[in-house]
Amino acid sequence: MVKILKAKESSYYPTSQNILKDVEDALMEAQDIELYLRPLRRPIQFLQETEFPKIHALIPPLFHTICLIWSHSQFYSVPARIIVLLQEFCNLFIDQARSYLSPEDLLKGEIEETLEHVQIAVNTLRSFKNFFFSHREKLASYFTNGKEFKPWDFQSNMVFARFDLFLNRLVKIEDIFVIMLEFQKLEKLEFGGVKGKTLSEQIYRMNEEFIESCKVFKEKTYDPSDYNNVEFEDDYVEFKAKILDFDRRLGSILCVGFLDCSGLESAFKLLAIFGYFLEKPVIMEIFSPNYNILLQMFDEELDNCKHLYDEHIRQMEEGNEIINKNMPFTSGNLKWSKALQERIQTFWSNFLYLSHRILEGPETALVYQKYIEMLTLIDQFEEQIYCEWKSQVDEVCQFNLDQPLIKRNPENGLLSVNFDSKLVALLREVTYLLMLNRSDIPDSALAIYEKRNIFTKYIGNLELIVQWYNKLKQTVLEVEYPLIETELRAIDGQLREAEEVFTWQKENCWKYIEHVKATVYDLEQRVQQSKENIKTIQQIMNAWAEHTLFSRKDNRKDALLSLEDKEDRLAKKYKFLKEDGYKIHQLAEENLKLFKADSSSDSWKIYIEYIDDFIVDGFFNTIMHNLDFFLENTEKGLKPAPFFQAQMILSAPEIEFKPSLDKEAGDGFYDLVEELLSNVFKMSAQVKRVAAHLEVENYQVFCTFFIYMGVMDLI
Structure with missing residues (x-):
C-alpha cells in the first residue's frame, strides 16, 4: 500500500x-x-x-x-x-x-x-x-x-x-x-505476701474488664484488613485508650506488690513475671522509683553476705568447722564459698537484665564496687583453703600408702583395716573437687583417685576378712577353740603378711586377698553353721517341754486326768522323742565334719560332752515341766479341781475303793500314780546318748529319783 x-x-x-x-x-x-x-x-x-x-x-x-x-x-x-x-x-x-x-x-x-x-x-x-x-x-x-x-x-x-x-x-x-x-x-497471676490477696483481687477485676474490652472486636462484622474501614480505626483508638488506663492501674499495683516483697528473690521474680509490662512507657514511668529501692536491697544483701563471711571465718578460727553436709573440710568450704558467690552473682546478673537508666548512675557504680570487693574476698578465701590442702597432700599420700593393709590390736588380738582416715578424706576431697570443676588438683591426689576402684575393692574385701576373723575370735567357745586352733593359727600366719609385708602401694595384692578371704570365710561359715546346729538342738529340746505328756480331758480345767488314751499318747510321744534323737545325732555328726575333727580326739570328746550336758538339761527341764503339772493339780493350797477319780463301793460289812487307796494294795491308786510318773521319766530313755564314750546307753535320769519320791510323799 x-x-x-x-x-x-x-x-x-x-x-x-x-x-x-x-x-x-x-x-x-x-x-x-x-x-x-x-x-x-x-x-x-x-x-x-x-x-x-x-x-x-x-x-x-x-x-x-x-x-x-x-x-x-x-x-x-x-x-x-x-x-x-x-x-x-x-x-x-x-x-x-x-x-x-x-x-x-x-x-x-x-x-x-x-x-x-x-x-x-x-x-x-x-x-x-x-x-x-x-x-x-x-x-x-x-x-x-x-x-x-x-x-x-x-x-x-x-x-x-x-x-x-x-x-x-x-x-x-x-x-x-x-x-x-x-x-x-x-x-x-497471684501475689503473695501480706497484701497478696487484695492485689490478686484487683488484678482479677482488671482482667475481667480487659476481656470485656476485647469482645468489641470479636462482635464486629467488618473486615479488619480493609485499610479504608474507618470503624476499625475508631475501635482501635478506643481500645488503646483503655489499655493506657489499664497500664496506669497495673503500674500502681506493681508498685504496691514490689514494696510488699519479702526480699530480693521475690522482687526479681515479680520483675521477671511482669517484664513485658514494665517495658511499657506508662508503667515504666510509674514503677521507676522502685529501682532505687531494688538497688538498696542488693546493697543490704551484700552487707548480709559480708556478715556471713566474717562469721564463717570466726567459726573456723575457733575450730568450729561449718561445712556442707556430708562433705569434707576443703571441698565443703569451697562449696560454701561457691554458694555464697552464686548468691550475689545471681542477683547481680538479674540487675544486668534490667533496662533502666539506674544502671548507669553513680549509686550503681558504688554498689558494683562493693560487689567486686565481696567477690575478691571469696576468691581469696577459696585460694587460701585450697592452698593449705594442697600443701599437705603429698605428705599424706606418701606416708599412709606405705602402711600395711591391716593392723592388729595388741591387747585383744582383733584386726582392723589399716586404710588411714586421711586417705579416705583425700579421696572424698578429690571427688567433690572434681564435681566443683577444679583443674589444679595435685598429681599425687589424682593418682590415688585413679586407683579408687582398686582401693574400694581392697578395702571392701579386707573389711569382710576382718569382720569374719574378729567374729571368730569373739564368738568361739572354749570347747570349740581346740577344734579350730590349728586352722586359726594357719590363718594368723597368712594374715601376718598383710600386717607386715603388703602395703597399699604394693602391686598384685588381689590374689593374696582373695586367697585369705576364701580361707577365713570357709572357717567362719563352718563355725557359724556348727553354732546354728547347736541352736537347732536347743530348739528341738525346747519343743519337748511345750506340751505335757498327760493332760486333763479336752484340756478343760474342771475335767479329770485323761487316762483313756494314755497308751496312744505314750506311743506318739516316745516316737517323737526317738525321731528328735536321730536328728540330734545327725547334727552332732554334721558338726564333726564341719570342725574337720577326729571323733577319737580328746577335744572332740570334750565338745560332745558339752552337747551332752545341755541335752541332759533339756530332759531335766522337760521332766520337771511334767512333774510341775502333777504338783499344780494336786497341791491343796492351789485348790485345783478333782484330778483323779476313785469309786467308793459299799460291800458289807466294809467300804471298798476302786482303785484301792491302800498303799500296799497291788494295782491300786498308788501304783497308778507311780506308773504315770515312771512314764514321764522314761522319756529320757528314748534318746541315745550323744557322748557314747561315757558308756551310758541313754539319758535315763537316775538322779531324779529323789524328785520322784518327793512327789509320791505329797500324794
Missing part, C-alpha cells in the same frame, strides 16, 4: 509512511517487552501456587529478575513502567496475605494461632519491601559491559502507597493480638 501511494505520488504517502514507522517501532517495543517479561511467568506462577508462609523464599529471585529486566530491556527501563510492575506485585502480595489470613474470621479465632498468622504476613510483607530497598542500593551491579547506569530515582511511596496502608493495618491488628496475649497472663 505504501509503495503504491509512493508510485502514484499520493498526498497520503507521507502520512502512511509515518504510520508504518510507528507500527514498526511499536512492534519492536512489544517484542522487547515480551522477551524480557517472559522470565516473570514462572516466579508469578510460583507466588500464586506456594503456601504463603513459604513465599518469602521466592522474593529474592523475583527482585533479581526485575533488576535484570531494568538493566537489559530497552523499553522497560523507565520509571513509569517499573513502578506499575512493582505495584502489581505489591497487589499480588496483598491478595495472597488476605487469602491466607481469612479476614472474615481474623478477630474471632484463637489468639495464639491468629497472632502467628498475622506475624507471618507482616514479616513477609516487610521482607518484600526490604528487598526492594536492598536491590535498589545494588542496582548498579546489574549494568555491565559499559552500559549506562539508570537508578531507581523515583520515590518509594509511588510503589508502596497502597502496600503501606495494608501493612500498617496488619501491624495494628498484630498489636491488638500481642496485647491480648500478654494480658491473658493476668488471669493466672
